[in-house]
Amino acid sequence: MTLRLLSSGVDTLIVTARGGVRSALLVELEAGRKRARHEGGPVPFELGGSGCELLLKPYGWSGYRYWLASPELELWVGAEEGGAGGSAGGGAGAA
Numbered sequence: 001m002t003l004r005l006l007s008s009g010v011d012t013l014i015v016t017a018r019g020g021v022r023s024a025l026l027v028e029l030e031a032g033r034k035r036a037r038h039e040g041g042p043v044p045f046e047l048g049g050s051g052c053e054l055l056l057k058p059y060g061w062s063g064y065r066y067w068l069a070s071p072e073l074e075l076w077v078g079a080e081e082g083g084a085g086g087s088a089g090g091g092a093g094a095a
Contacts (some may be wrong), residue, residue, distance in 0.1 A: 021077060022048070029066045029077060032056040042069070 003050045025048055036058035045056035045068060054068035054075065061067045064076035 029056065033058060033066060047075075 009076065015047035029045075030047045032043060033056060036056055040058070042095075044053055046053050047068070054070045054073075055065040059068065060078070060086045061076050064078040066077040066078070074088040
């Protein structure tokens with residue numbers, strides 16, 4: 001039996017960053033999260049006027065308070081205690 005490589009490359013990339021998250025964005029995320037909980041599922045959310053529309057889920061993931069997703073990527077955002085800083089993680093990959 002001979003094995004032949006059909007394709008290669010990265011199918012998932014996970015990036016984590018720590019730094020300031022604008023308080024206005026956190027307010028928008030919280031309002032969207034409450035709306036998602038009220039509606040019982042993910043709701044459309046435009047990320048900071050960027051034109052990038054994701055679905056904001058009604059719950060977070062693995063310690064992150066906010067979970068946004070699209071077919072191309074997933075983004076997790078959380079705020080540190082005291083609200084001064086924040087962190088974000090995200091992944092993109094083939095499903």
